[in-house]
Amino acid sequence: MGLRDIITGRHQVKGPAPDHLFAIATAYVDLAAEHNITSTGHAAIVFQALQNADFEALLKEVEEIVTATGGERQMNISAETDSFGYRWLILDCGADPNGVEDLAVGINAVSGSIETGGYGERILCAVFSFRDGSAQPVYFIYSYKRGTWYPFVPTGQEKRATERELQIKARVGNELPIEPELERWFPLWGIPL
Numbered sequence: 751m752g753l754r755d756i757i758t759g760r761h762q763v764k765g766p767a768p769d770h771l772f773a774i775a776t777a778y779v780d781l782a783a784e785h786n787i788t789s790t791g792h793a794a795i796v797f798q799a800l801q802n803a804d805f806e807a808l809l810k811e812v813e814e815i816v817t818a819t820g821g822e823r824q825m826n827i828s829a830e831t832d833s834f835g836y837r838w839l840i841l842d843c844g845a846d847p848n849g850v851e852d853l854a855v856g857i858n859a860v861s862g863s864i865e866t867g868g869y870g871e872r873i874l875c876a877v878f879s880f881r882d883g884s885a886q887p888v889y890f891i892y893s894y895k896r897g898t899w900y901p902f903v904p905t906g907q908e909k910r911a912t913e914r915e916l917q918i919k920a921r922v923g924n925e926l927p928i929e930p931e932l933e934r935w936f937p938l939w940g941i942p943l
Contacts, residue, residue, distance in 0.1 A: 770899070770927045771854060772851075774892070774899070775851040780921075781922065789853075789879070791849050793854075793857055793877060794841065794857075794876065794943055795839050795857050796876070796938075797864060797869075797873045799831070800872070804867075808864065808869070809829070809839070815863060824843075826842040826843075827839060828842070875893050876892040877891050877892075877941060877943060889901070889902040889903070889943070899926045899929065900915070900928060900934070901915045901919060901922075902938060908937070908939055910937055
């Protein structure tokens with residue numbers, strides 16, 4: 751924070767940290783081997799869409815980029831708008847255990863294109879979908895504004911397993927930059943993954 755920021759009362763928001771996003775690819779190895787948490791082959795980036803031709807053209811281009819960066823396997827991409835008006839670009843690389851890295855590359859390509867297009871402030875988060883040994887959904891959410899991750903374990907209609915989330919945090923805290931402020935572990939209900 752500089753003198754101008756103090757005088758004007760503004761401060762810069764911490765920008766996205768792509769290296770933190772890619773930490774999920776290395777953490778996944780431990781999640782699968784040590785904790786029986788496996789990828790569903792799905793991830794999404796969530797953002798506030800604009801209803802203008804420029805933004806829609808950018809998204810069409812992004813879909814082409816993701817398809818091209820899908821690696822050796824076919825990367826499918828689809829879009830969905832939730833009840834709050836947020837757009838979800840959903841990436842699907844199948845249940846390949848090595849697909850987490852491809853998903854991270856695809857999510858990074860999407861966020862990079864949106865940022866380059868001048869709409870970076872509209873990105874909310876990225877969500878990677880997993881299942882534990884009892885088929886319980888486990889999501890890892892990456893906050894672009896904070897450059898940190900947190901686990902989210904929904905157990906029903908607007909209910910979550912907070913204790914399970916803390917257990918997961920304790921297990922992967924050395925491999926993922928986990929959000930230290932628990933009040934910033936925002937639930938995302940109705941994740942379409």
